[in-house]
Amino acid sequence: MRTRTFLVLAVGVGLLIFGASRFVHNEYYFFASYVVLQYVVLATAWNILGGYTGYVNFGTAAFFALGAYSTVAINKLYPIPIPALMIVGGAVSGIVGLGMGYLTLRLRGAFFSIATLALAVVLQTLITNWDYVGGSRGAYTIPPMKVPLIGPYIEYLFVIMLGLAVIAVVIARAIEHSRLGFGFATIRDDELAAEASGVPTLRLKLIATSLSGALMGMAGAPLPYYVTYLDPASGFSLAYAVNSIAMPLIGGTTVWLGPVIGALFLGTIQQVATVTISSALNLLIVGLLLVGFVIVAPNGIVGLVQARLRRRGQP
């Protein structure tokens, strides 16, 4: 399928979901689906670096919170509309990703992963000590009640996240079928061989890191409006990092569909479990599923389905 055809299809699906949401009047469903869609973006973004090139990023929370705090910082200067805030948040996170990648990506993959893990701790320290964005006290962002044409504000946020999810998925799929994607795959399979055959590995890795970081930042930019009260502990929550790793690995890392399936599956389970059981227990479920899947089903749900189809194909 051509990328353009896929783009039309993806936008079509997005419009369909939007159309269906017009018939929903319970605001809870918008709050819940916003979180699920946010995870579709985060999982897809993580997978662009982690699944396609094989470099593990533990710092999703850092990139995500950078986007959110860019919004807080800019809103104090001069309030601008959310789509513009997303572009700023994406740019900030993308640049941080580029800088960190430049320092650590020339070494073995493990160093990059450790650096991303530490980045989350350090950025949290910086934000906690930065009074302008509220410091450890946190910051309030009061959204307007209604938005013209769309209705309650949460529905507006939902539409924005839906749009970003469509964009992220289209980008991921386009990468998969482009020269860029093949370059990423060579890095994942054998970086030394790729380098020896003339693949510009460092440049490709930097592209993947910046793109992935930028999408995470964009997903974080509307967060202050969603939660209305944002403090460093919740913005940098480890739950974002663990979810954005668990979702692609449970769904399957080699195709764009994997993170989407993983995010819809895990995201929905968590929304249900948070309401019915408790939020600490549902994080435990995510951790157990992650460990279980990487041990038993290394290629995730997509891998399981593919293996089953292949078996049926050759009797």
Added chain:
Amino acid sequence: MDFPTDLLLNAVLSGLLLGGFYTAVTLGVSISFGMLDIVNIAHPAFIILGSYIAYIVNSTLGIDPILTSFVMFPVFYALGAAVYQVYYMAFERRGQESLRGLAFFFGLLFITEVGLVLVFGVDYRYVNAAYIGPSLPLGFASLPLRLLIPCVIALALVAALQLFLSRTFVGRAIMAVSQDQLALRLMSADPVRIKRIAFGISIATASVAGAFLIIIQPVEPSVGREYIGRVFAICVLGGMGSLPGTVIAAMLLGIVESITSTFYGPSWSPAVAFGVLLLTLAFRPAGIMGR
């Protein structure tokens, strides 16, 4: 100008003591990451586990936390050996340790943390021991015993480990295993068994480090995360798997952190380790003791 000199000297001294504690914390990672090439980012979680065991035994039976940690040594060793067995079967043998192996350890870190939150809640826990309050006066400075004792025991532990690694067959095999597995086989040593032993020892040191941690500061389940950056910064700075290098790097980081928190405030100290890690990776990835 008398006052800042005293303050500086005090900061350096307590940094050295802190460095002794950081040595104990990093020891396990120097073995697993430095010698075995296993990126065990869950190591701080095992340390917190050690802290909680010391806390439970101390609060119910009143036994000394450090004593408890040495009694728990074999249990942690067995836990480490079991974790390595799973890691080997599921990832190393299939050659998937880079992506999925990392995710595996990240999952372990997360499960331990959330599990502890579910059982004990997020309250800070602490232990009681005779040496936690008093300090040893030393002229202008005073050495708090709760930092001095972990430091001394940690250095003794490093010395013992260094002797074990350089004098015994198994110890030498551990140092060799990441360099040449085939040669090791020819010496009739099973690399998987050697790695299992080494990983067991690495987790066993977490038991002791956990007891030190809860003596030095109150512990809650997410405290471990602050140590991930420190532990790997020290390990890399020390030259990956060199025990003397680990001690020197830990002392250096301890001093820098202690000076930072004396002159700029303690809330900045987590950033120091990360800065050290990034600078090391950017300018001297082989570390100070690296070849």
